[in-house]
Amino acid sequence: MNSKNNSNPNNPNNSSTNNSNINTSNKNNNINNNSPKRELLLCRGTACNSMGAINLHESLQNALVKHKLIEKVSIKLTGCHGFCQLGPTIIIQPDNVLYAHLKPSDIATIIENHIKNNKVVEDLLYKDPKTGSPIKDMNKIAFYEQQVPLITKNCGKINPEDIEEFISIGGYDSIKKVLTEYSPLEVIEEINASGLRGRGGAGFPTGQKWLLCHQTKGDKKYLICNGDEGDPGAFMDRTILESDPHSVIEGMLIAAYAIGANEGFAYIRAEYPLAIKRFELALTQAKKAGYLGNNILHSGFHFTITLKKGAGAFVCGEETALMASIMGKRGMPTPKPPYPATSGLWNKPTNINNVKTLATVPRIIENGADWYRSIGKKDAPGTTVLALSGKINNSGLVELPLGTTIRKLVFDIGGGIPNGKAFKGVQTGGPSGGCIPKQYLETPLDYDHLTKLGSIMGSGGIIVLDEDTCMVELARYFIEFCQNESCGKCVPCRVGTRRMLEILTHITQGKATLKDLDKLEKLAHIVKTSSLCGLGQTAPNPVLTTLKYFRDEYLQHIRDKRCPALVCNELITYYIDEDLCIGCGVCKTNCSVNAIGGIVKEPHSINTEACIRCGVCFESCPSNAILKKTNPPQGR
C-alpha cells in the first residue's frame, strides 16, 4: 500500500519506482496538448488527507512556483475522487489522467514530464490488477468506467469550500427554478413521478413522505437532514458532505419549500470532523450569497439550517431517536405512529431525509422526472451510492444504477479479491443487513431483491468477505455492535441481543451445544418481530442470514470445535514451520508473554500453553513461517 508496486503484486513487469528510472520514455505516452490551461485536481477527502495529501499540496505549490507555471496550471483542492484506496490522488484535466499513491517526491516527476513535456508518468498511474498494465485514461479504469455519477456528480470535481465553483457549474439553479416556476405541490408531484425512494435504508418513496408532511396542518414545520451515518462500513454520507455540501443544502431548500418548512436541521455525526467543518462553511457561504435566510432570492420563502453534531449513538439514525437527540435528550426512539410527518420535533410536523436522498433532489429538478426514471430499474429508478470495502482490490465510493448485479460490483468494479483468495460473500446494510453468499452473485442490488435474501439495501455499505472471514465471528461482531448500541428502552432488544451475544460468543469459543443453536435462532426471530424500533428489528439479520447460508460453519464450531477460517482465537493454535523459519528472533522479541523460544539462526518454536494468540508474531514474521491451525473436521 505504500508503494505503487504493492497495489499490484501480480505484475510481472513491475519496474522500480525510484525517481531515477521512472519510465517515461515510451512514445505512446505523449499527450496531444495544444496547451489548454491545465487543472491539477488534488483530492482533499479524509482518506487522502490521512495518506499525505496535505504535504502534496505544499510540494505542488512549491514546484509550480519553481518552474514558473503558476499562470499555466491551476491547483484545485477538491472533494473525494472516490477511489480512496489509491490515495493520495491527483487528476490532471483536461488530460483525464489519474496519478495514485503519490508522495511529495513524485510531484517533481509529474511536473517535469507531464506538465512541461506532455509525457504521462506511467509508473505513477493506476495499474490494472489483472493485466498489470498502467491505465492512462482514468475513464478506462474499470472502477470508474461503469459508474453513473449522479448524486456524486460534483464530488472530486469542485472545491467544496468555494460556493462560486458550485454556482458556476449550475449549482443552486434548481432552487431558482423551483422558487420561480413550481408550487410546492408541483415539486412533490415531480419527485413522486421520478420514483425516488429514500436512500437511507428503508426505501420509502420520498414524494409520498413529503406529501404527508405537506398535508399536515401546522404553523411550524421542520426539515431534518439525517447525516448520522453510524453503521460500520459506510462512508457515503461523509464523502458527499465533505465533497459537495452545497448540493445537500440545495436539496434541503427544495424539500423545505415543498413541505412548507422554515427551519431545518442537519444532524452530522461528530466522528466526521471534516464533514462538519465543510458543511458549516457551506452554510455560512450560502447564507451570505442569499440562498439561506429571509426572503430567499426575493421569493418570499424563508429557510434557515442549524447544524447539530451527533454525539456517538448509532440508534440516532432512527428518525424518532434522532429527533430526541436534536431536542437535547437521550436518543431513544418512540413508537410510531405518530409519524414525524404528523408529530415530530417539538410535536410539529417534521420531515426527515437522508443526505443522499436530498443530494439527488436538485438533479431531478434540473433534468426532470422522466430522465431520472430512465436510469436504474422500473420499480427502483435512479442510482445508489455504495461504499465498497473489505477484502477487495478496489475499495472506495461507487455510484451505480440500482439493479447492478453483485458480480459486476465485486469483480468488474471492485477488481476481485486480493491475494488470490476465494470470494465468500458480501455483507450489505451494516449491522441491520445480512450476508449474501457467493451463489447469489447474479442478484441485482436493489431494495426488493436484497430483502428477499434476508438482507437489506441499507444506506449502502458493502463489505466484501473472502475465505479468511469467519461467518460466526462476523455475526458475533454485529450482535455485539447492536448490543452496545441498544438504547435499552425495550426488552427484546436490550435483553435479547445480550443473550444472543452470549450464545454466539460461546460458539466462537467452542463451548456451545447444538441446543444453543436452536435457542439462538428462536431468539433471533423474537427480537426481530417484537423490538420497538428499526435497530432491534433488524439486529438479528446478520445472525439469521449466516445461519441460513453458512450453517455448516456454525456446526463445525460447535461439533468439531473447529474454525475453518482460522479466526476464532479459542479454536486455533499458532505454530512455526521449521523449514520456513530463519531464526531471526523477531517473533521472540515481539512476544509479550515469552511464549516463543529458540536460538538465533535456528528454527524457533511456540509454547502453545503460554501463547495468548494475540497474533503479533504472525504479523511480524519476515519469512511467513508462523502459521495457524485448527482442529481437523471430524467424519460424520
Place this chain on the structure above:
Amino acid sequence: MTQNIEYKLKEQDRRELKKILDQFNYDKNNLISILQTIQDVFGFLPRNSMFYLAKKLQVPAAEIYGVSTFYTQFKFDKLGKNHLIFCDGTACHLRNREILGLVETLLGIKPGETTSDMQFSYEIVACLGCCAISPVCMVNGEIYGNLTTNKVKKLIKKLRKQ
C-alpha cells in the same frame, strides 16, 4: 469516572461555563451542544460542571447525567496527552485483530482506559468511516490508514518521544 469526581470548579471555570451557556441561550434543547462545547474546553465533563448546568438550566442533574452517559462521545475522566481511537468498523474488524492486541500490549491498558502517566488514552469505536483505507485509527483528531502492526508500533514510539 472516578479520578475527577472531586474536580472543583474554579472561578475561571465558572466564567468559561457561563460563556458557553450564554452562547446557547440557556436553552435546554441545546444540552448536547452545550456538553460538547464543555468537553471541547475542559477535555472531559467535570462532574461539578453538570451540577452547575442543572442549576442554570433548571433541569434535574440526573437528567443531564442521563444524557451525557447515553452518548459515547462524552468522557468523565481527563484523557491522556495522546488520544488513540482505533476503528473497529466491519472493514477494519476483518483485519485489525493483531493490531488491537498489540496496542493493548504496548500501552498496557484496555480500551477506555488511560495510562497512569497520562500519556495515552485508548479507545475503540464502531466506525470512523474510512473503510477504504482500513484498518484505521484516529490520533488526536488525525486519521492514520492502512495500519499494520509495524506502523502502529512506530506510531506509538513516535508519540512517546514527543
